[in-house]
Amino acid sequence: MDRKQAIVIGAGVGGLAMGIRLQSLGFDTTIVEKLDAPGGRAYVRRMEGFTFDMGPTVITVPHFIEELFSLERDCADLTSADFPAEIVDESKRVTSGVSGGPNTSRYVKIVPILPFYRIYFDDGTFFDYDGDHEHTREQIQCLGEPGDLEGYEKFHAQSKAIFERGFLELGYTHFGRVGDMLKVAPDLLRLDAVRNLFRFSSRYFKSDKLRQVFTFEPLLVGGNPLSVPAIYAMIHFVEKTWGIHFAMGGTGALVQGFVKKFEDLGGRILYNTEVKKINVTQQGGKKLATGITLGDGAVMPADLVVSNGDWANTYSKLIDSKYRFWNSDLRVKLTQQSMSVFVIYFGFRADGRETEKLRHHTIILGPRYEGLLKDIFGRKVLAQDFSQYLHLPSLTDPSLAPPGHHAAYTLLPVPNNRSGLDWTQVGDRLRDTVFTFLEERGYLPNLRERLVCHSYITPDYFENTLNSYVGNAFGPEPLLVQSAFFRPHNRSEDIANLYLVGAGTQPGAGTPSVMMSAKMTARLIAADFAIDPAVVSGQARPELSYR
Ligand SMILES: Cc1cc2nc3c(=O)[nH]c(=O)nc-3n(C[C@H](O)[C@H](O)[C@H](O)COP(=O)(O)OP(=O)(O)OC[C@H]3O[C@@H](n4cnc5c(N)ncnc54)[C@H](O)[C@@H]3O)c2cc1C
Numbered sequence: 088m089d090r091k092q093a094i095v096i097g098a099g100v101g102g103l104a105m106g107i108r109l110q111s112l113g114f115d116t117t118i119v120e121k122l123d124a125p126g127g128r129a130y131v132r133r134m135e136g137f138t139f140d141m142g143p144t145v146i147t148v149p150h151f152i153e154e155l156f157s158l159e160r161d162c163a164d165l166t167s168a169d170f171p172a173e174i175v176d177e178s179k180r181v182t183s184g185v186s187g188g189p190n191t192s193r194y195v196k197i198v199p200i201l202p203f204y205r206i207y208f209d210d211g212t213f214f215d216y217d218g219d220h221e222h223t224r225e226q227i228q229c230l231g232e233p234g235d236l237e238g239y240e241k242f243h244a245q246s247k248a249i250f251e252r253g254f255l256e257l258g259y260t261h262f263g264r265v266g267d268m269l270k271v272a273p274d275l276l277r278l279d280a281v282r283n284l285f286r287f288s289s290r291y292f293k294s295d296k297l298r299q300v301f302t303f304e305p306l307l308v309g310g311n312p313l314s315v316p317a318i319y320a321m322i323h324f325v326e327k328t329w330g331i332h333f334a335m336g337g338t339g340a341l342v343q344g345f346v347k348k349f350e351d352l353g354g355r356i357l358y359n360t361e362v363k364k365i366n367v368t369q370q371g372g373k374k375l376a377t378g379i380t381l382g383d384g385a386v387m388p389a390d391l392v393v394s395n396g397d398w399a400n401t402y403s404k405l406i407d408s409k410y411r412f413w414n415s416d417l418r419v420k421l422t423q424q425s426m427s428v429f430v431i432y433f434g435f436r437a438d439g440r441e442t443e444k445l446r447h448h449t450i451i452l453g454p455r456y457e458g459l460l461k462d463i464f465g466r467k468v469l470a471q472d473f474s475q476y477l478h479l480p481s482l483t484d485p486s487l488a489p490p491g492h493h494a495a496y497t498l499l500p501v502p503n504n505r506s507g508l509d510w511t512q513v514g515d516r517l518r519d520t521v522f523t524f525l526e527e528r529g530y531l532p533n534l535r536e537r538l539v540c541h542s543y544i545t546p547d548y549f550e551n552t553l554n555s556y557v558g559n560a561f562g563p564e565p566l567l568v569q570s571a572f573f574r575p576h577n578r579s580e581d582i583a584n585l586y587l588v589g590a591g592t593q594p595g596a597g598t599p600s601v602m603m604s605a606k607m608t609a610r611l612i613a614a615d616f617a618i619d620p621a622v623v624s625g626q627a628r629p630e631l632s633y634r
Contacts, residue, residue, distance in 0.1 A: 090115045091390040091616065094379055096362045096405075099127025100143070100598050101589030102395030103345040104155055104605035109393075110352035111158040112609060112618055117387070118354065119379065121361040125346050127395070127553060128560070128590075129598075131339035134540040136489040137434035139496055140339055141544070144478045145307060145448060146332040147325055148599040149197055153188030155345065155602065160352050163618070165610050169259050180218065180330045187332075194344030196335040200483065203331040205446040206300055209454045211528075214300050215446070218327040231294045238291035242301060242320075245291075249280050249317065250324035261593055261607045262572040271571075280318040281567055284310075285457070287317035299456050306500055307476075308597040309425030309561025309590075311464040313457060316567045325599070333447065335484050365392055365401070367410045367582055374410050376585035391584040391616075393608060398563065398575040398591030399424070399556035406582070413580040423566060424559035425596070426463050427503040427546035431518050432496045434488055436537040441479065441493060444530055449477040451530065464564070467502035469513060475499050475521065477530070492539060497521060503546055504558035510545035518543050562591030570595075577608040578615070586612060
């Protein structure tokens, strides 16, 4: 069989999911990755016997993972249901044992995490969010103000409606034409999903603490709660419905599972190979992607190219501007890029008291919420105060650290490199301030005496190592005017046989979204290459509904 050749630029979660899908569509796929190992933002850093996931740690929607692990060669399965209906009922959420499906379990072990998050406020009080309705109500009663309990019920009902329409029904819609967007606009207006999330939740909660609890989640995908549309209230519901999970061995183990699955399907990955150019030819009135050129000048021809690299970087650095109209340099310049992050990875000796205050996922909010968000996203300055997300995975999987030790990271949202900050000057100081904070507030007493190793990344890592425009950590910022049709398209509007996948494109950032984007791009490719998904999917696959 003469198979068509596909190239995927980048071995992030999106690139690997794309590779698996292309193999299942019947292409011969090569993934070309700049770094020496897969993962992209989910790269793994190892130091002195400690294993650190550098990026994503919160795994949601495990059936997306199961779906990828269940694909077969020449069996695209693009026609089956996107969501297994029977687990939308939250009472069926997995809360103990193993939460990956049978196909997942062949590659990686995934377990549920409870609580989802512990969220500390600056006065030391906290909220354990675990998706349990009654427990949530009890805590609202303690922390909230009069009326907040009724407000929660309304918030819950409204975000459920948004989840059902925005995620279950429209989640996989590729908005390639303005008409696609106009069709859904009335619904989104009716659901109040276009108002900004913070204002949306402020309608239901009087308490500042609860406004924070029910709006911080979009920060995990680069969204500013003050400007992200309320459609992002669905994240709350996605977590509540399917839970929060962790791959034993770390997210890196999940990435390795995807690599193995891709290779099992016959795909190949080239590491340490940076793509310098996407080759385009003009055929009649049509511009056509024909392959890629590497740093050493070698040309790799292909029938189609998919970029998993940063959207702005892909167009502005890899493709000659004469081939671009919709994705012009001006558009790249005018697009608001998401925030960046400062992440400290550290291994330390345990004192056995970690669980007194910390959980697997702990959010430690600072004294300011709205002011800090304005500093990060609007003014683009590094504030004196900060909020952080502390990840302590060795509480769940001790194998990530030597015996008697813990592996942790703490992540601070910071402005992207449009700030003009010189991170070589501020990085060490910020790290020290964070360590002092964790010690003095009792989260990790005497931490510095117990430290074994540490290192950090700044927006420069995203800009220089991951090729992300102005050091963004999550692609274009999820603003209303940069969503759906206005978000970069998965099928290039400028060049035939060129596609995009991953955080910078539709539907957006976050590991579930980039897996969705791979399926959306696969559907576009199947249509363009006249591959009948019903023919290639062929067989009945009951095991997809894994529960
Ligand atoms: C610190 C952090 C924490 C996060 N936490 C979570 C979380 O808990 N849960 C969650 O769901 N999401 C989380 N996210 C978001 C999530 O990690 C990302 O949205 C997602 O992993 C992006 O995947 P991707 O495949 O689109 O891109 P990437 O992971 O960035 O992959 C792109 C790849 O392309 C390669 N590349 C770029 N240019 C070239 C080139 N020219 N030639 C060859 N290769 C190239 C890069 O090296 C990289 O490997 C987090 C992100 C960060 C930064």
